[in-house]
Amino acid sequence: xxxxxxxxxxxxxxxxxxxxxxxxxxxxxxxxxxxxxxxxxxxxxxxxxxxxxxxxxxxxxxxxxxxxxxxxxxxxxxxxxxxxxxxxxxxxxxxxxxxxxxxxxxxxxxxxxxxxxxxxxxxxxxxxxxxxxxxxxxxxxxxxxxxxxxxxxxxxxxxxxxx
Amino acid sequence: xxxxxxxxxxxxxxxxxxxxxxxxxxxxxxxxxxxxxxxxxxxxxxxxxxxxxxxxxxxxxxxxxxxxxxxxxxxxxxxxxxxxxxxxxxxxxxxxxxxxxxxxxxxxxxxxxxxxxxxxxxxxxxxxxxxxxxxxxxxxxxxxxxxxxxxxxxxxxxx
Numbered sequence: 001x002x003x004x005x006x007x008x009x010x011x012x013x014x015x016x017x018x019x020x021x022x023x024x025x026x027x028x029x030x031x032x033x034x035x036x037x038x039x040x041x042x043x044x045x046x047x048x049x050x051x052x053x054x055x056x057x058x059x060x061x062x063x064x065x066x067x068x069x070x071x072x073x074x075x076x077x078x079x080x081x082x083x084x085x086x087x088x089x090x091x092x093x094x095x096x097x098x099x100x101x102x103x104x105x106x107x108x109x110x111x112x113x114x115x116x117x118x119x120x121x122x123x124x125x126x127x128x129x130x131x132x133x134x135x136x137x138x139x140x141x142x143x144x145x146x147x148x149x150x151x152x153x154x155x156x157x158x159x160x161x162x163x
Numbered sequence: 164x165x166x167x168x169x170x171x172x173x174x175x176x177x178x179x180x181x182x183x184x185x186x187x188x189x190x191x192x193x194x195x196x197x198x199x200x201x202x203x204x205x206x207x208x209x210x211x212x213x214x215x216x217x218x219x220x221x222x223x224x225x226x227x228x229x230x231x232x233x234x235x236x237x238x239x240x241x242x243x244x245x246x247x248x249x250x251x252x253x254x255x256x257x258x259x260x261x262x263x264x265x266x267x268x269x270x271x272x273x274x275x276x277x278x279x280x281x282x283x284x285x286x287x288x289x290x291x292x293x294x295x296x297x298x299x300x301x302x303x304x305x306x307x308x309x310x311x312x313x314x315x316x317x318x319x320x321x322x
Contacts, residue, residue, distance in 0.1 A: 011200040011234070012226050028285060031298060033307050035264060037174040039243040039257030040203050041191075063175050063240035067304025071174070073241025077226035078234065080202040080241055093202030100198065104281050109291035110298065117268050119286040121191065126275035138231070145230035148196050 008097040009057070010074035010081060013149025013157040016057035017081070019092065022048045026094060026103045030118070031110030037063075037071050038080050041115055044094040045083065046103050053082070053090060056153065098151035171261040172220070173237035173244060176308025176316040179220035180244070182211045182256065189258065192246075192273035200226075200234055201243055204279050207258035208246050209267050216254055219312065262310035 009016035025047040034043035060072030060081050069085040083091040094100045108114075115121075149157060169186060172179035186209035197206035223235040223244060235245030235254070247254035258264050272278070308316060 011196070011228060027291065028288065032310070033174070033301065033305070035259040036307055036310075037240065037242055038201065038203060038259055039173075039206075040201055040259040041207050041264065042203075044203050061238075061241065063306075065174060065240075065306055066301045067306075068301050071241065073236075075238060075241075077200070077228075078224065078236025078238075078241045078243050079200055080243070095198045095201050095203040100204065101279050101281075105285060105288060107291040108285070108288040109294035111290050112298070115265060115268075121269065122272070122278075122283045122286060124191075124269060125271045127190070127271045127273055141231055142196070142229045146196070147226075147228055148199060151195075151199075 006092075006097060006099075007056075007153055008092065009149055010077050010079035010096060011148050012074060012077035012079075013154070014058045014076040015055065015060055015074045015079075015081060016149070016153060017092070018054045018056050018153075019048050019052050020054070021052045022046060022092075022103075024103070024106075026105040028105050028108040029110040030108065030112075030114035032113045033065055034110060035113060037065060038093075041118065041121075042108075042110075043080075044100075044105060045091040046094055046097075048090050048092055050088045050090055053092070057157070169261060169263075169266070170219075170312055171244075171256060172308060173240050173242035173260065174307050175237065175240035175242075176313065177221045177239040178218065178223055178237045178242075178244060179308075179312060180256070181217045181219050181312075182215050183217070184212075184215050186211055186256070186267055188255070189267050189269045190271045190273050191269045193276075193278040194274040195277055196228055197246070197274075198277070200228065201257075204282055205272075206243070206246065207269055208255035209258060209269075210253050210255045212253040214253075216256070220316070 061075035062070040189209035224238040
């Protein structure tokens, strides 16, 4: 990767971070702890150097999920953000990066928890937006009142009270 | 699971829920809002039609990600739990928060236009053979709520 810092944060924008010196060690973890912590089928993470994370807005709340480390999240919207290991390792959730598409995982672990139909997931039928009602109207209405922080840093957030 | 009810909750166990009568509409959603809320590539969801979801422990916190939708999570550990269209036909629960996520296989993909371009490539990634020792170490001090309901939780004071 280039020397350009990686940026990211939670959905609501209360917590934002910058990573000065990310490596390229991106991976998936299928373990049951990652699944339940994320409410997901696996976690997608990128390892970063111990002192490379700067919290540029707010701070993550933490839950000590085991005696080995803590999981960081946004207390205002719940977005899973990081794993802070007691032995120095730091891991960021790839989906919270402003550009997750730039960090393709190279390995997967926690295979004891992997869904047996994991390999089928991207071949199931493709349909429209999550939710209900006519898709076009739905998409427009969501966009009009979207409170998700944009995928870049902002001077002030939220910009104004939204109705 | 003896009653046929589906149970689940957050990682720390402060929130527990039960769904009677089954889930519908199991899918994964690739939209950027689900990605960022999940900190992942997609959000796996299934709907509990109105009246079927009962929160059996704690109180779910919500973020209104737009005027149309609220997303529920545990304020103590952050686990994303709910995607709900306001005034809709029922909340969706996150499939990873189910006690038995194997039991509900997603049947379709929402917002495929937002899918990460190389997602298909991930399915064949090599396994990390060096991680076994780490998982064994974590298991010795696991603070995650077990994948079933408990009478009291937490059971002891954690260090």
